[in-house]
Amino acid sequence: MIFRRRGKDDPTAAIQGFWAWWATARPRAEKLIAGTPDDALVAEIGDRVSAIHPGLQWEFTAGTDTAHRLVVTSAGDAGLRSLAERWRRAAPDADGTFGYASTRQGDPGALDGAVLDLAGHRLDLGELRFAGVVDTEANAVHVTVWHPVFPGLPEEARLQVAFLSLDWALGEDRVEIWIGAISTATEPGPDLTAAALAGVVAGVIPADGEALWSTLAGTRKGRPLVALVQTPLKAARWPAYDLHIRIDVPYRSRDENGFPAEDAFPALYALEDRIDARVDGAVVVAHETSDGVRTTHLYAERPAAAAVLEPLLLDWPDGRIRMKVTPDPGWTAVSHLAR
Template sequence: MIFRRRRKDDPVAAIDAFWAWWATARPRAERQITGDADDRLIAEIGALVSAIHPELEWEFTAGTASRHLLVVSACGDPALRSLAERWRRAGPAPDETFGYASARQGSPDALDGGHLSIAGHELDLDELRFSAEPDEERDCVHVEVWHPAFPSMPDGARNQVAFLSLDWLLGEDGVEIWVGGIEAITTPGATLTGPELAALVAALDPADGEPRWRAMSGTVDGHPVVAIAQSPLRPARWPGHDLHVRLEVPYHRRDGNGLPTKEALADLHALEDHISVHADGAVVVAHETSDGLRTTHLYADRPAAAHALEPLISSWPDGRVRLTVTPDPAWEQIAHLNP
């Protein structure tokens, strides 16, 4: 196995320091939420979150299963999403008073009766309207956002309202996974209310929970390549899985194009099924096949999950399976498979 070290140490100590502090500071947080202002508490939380990473943000908000929710957010940065998830996993279990989340949560009724002051305008959020254009190739929707005040607002403010409203309705992960392009428009035409848009996006997630796969083909260096990938191929679907695991599996039996014969493909599928069943903390997200080599892409949530794959591939009869593990929180290693 090849394991490439991170250039910087993981912020494990900073995460541990946060939760050690929270164990004693939580009563102060409960008083803060009920109206007992504590500027020192706010400053302390900000400093502890910044120590994990300076680009992370945090907030208290209303919960669902718990009355209150403490959120540490990557603010849409996929390179930080797994770090926020590691913060959450290291914390205590939720209870009636406090829950914990690594992304801002959405609510279909988030805009009801809401108002927003921005760029000198007072917006009634109930007046926001949306349109959603399905993109079947990417398993997402492109969303347009309209408000009667948009024509008189600067571009930056319109765009800010568009992104904020989608985060409030769908949650940060919902936007990251299911929304493609976002555009703030100044011409009436969008007709969906916030709850209608939220219901439409929720319906994109398969009810049976089974993964969807998308097939692709092309050529590399003159050799045909066929590939399949889970869709949508977004890291927010598997927060915390930030280690790219690349398995390069050789096969001898191939046709004139270098692709596996029927018999070889059956053996490759059997190996992949074996890996999928026994992998703990790793998920198969894509395959590429070309010129006698089948490359399987997995993402793991911890180094031990990657090491656990070694005995599963050790007996492959067509030669040595090369396994490479690379830190990749933004999933850049498979960007070419994501339309």
């Protein structure tokens, strides 16, 4: 097994330092939210969050089960999503006053009565309308956003409104995982309210949490390739899983295209079943098969998830099985398999 260590800039101490500081600063935060100005506190929170990573953003919002919520978010940066989640997991238990989240939470009603000043225009967000087209192959919803003032806005500003409004209405996770292409319209046509769009998106999410898989075909190094992929293949579905585990299993018995011959499948499937049974704190997200090698891609929270698999990979009759473990918070190792 090849394992690459995490970088020297381990954020664990900064996360622990944030929560130790928060225990004493929280009363000031409650006064700030109640209306008592405290610029020093705002600066301190910003400094503490930046110490974890300067790309993270923070905000106070209204809670659902609590009066208030402190959010530290990656703001759409996939490479920071797991870090924001680790911050949240280290948080104290929520109570009646404060809860904690690593993504902006959605509320379709939040757009009603809200006003956004942008590029010299004042937008009543309650006038936004949406179109949602369900893509069954990608298990996603492609969204078009329209507002009466869009004809007077440049495309960059229109898209900024679209992304912000979708985050506020649906929540960052649902946008990242279940929304496909996002575009804007300058002519009337989209007619869904934010609440109606939320219903469309909810309709593509499996109610039972069952994994959905899709089959892809292509080539690798000029040889045919087939892949079986969890859909949608998005890191936000498993936000703390930032270690990529790649297992390459050779097979000798193959057909003219390099795929396993019929007699090779039982052993390959049995090995994958053993891997599935042993994974702890890890998830299998894809299989690729090409030119005598079957590759399994997993993501895990910690190196121990790979260590428990090592005994399963010994004494393979068709050659040496290779396992490589690499930090990959942005899931770049499987980006070629994402739709």
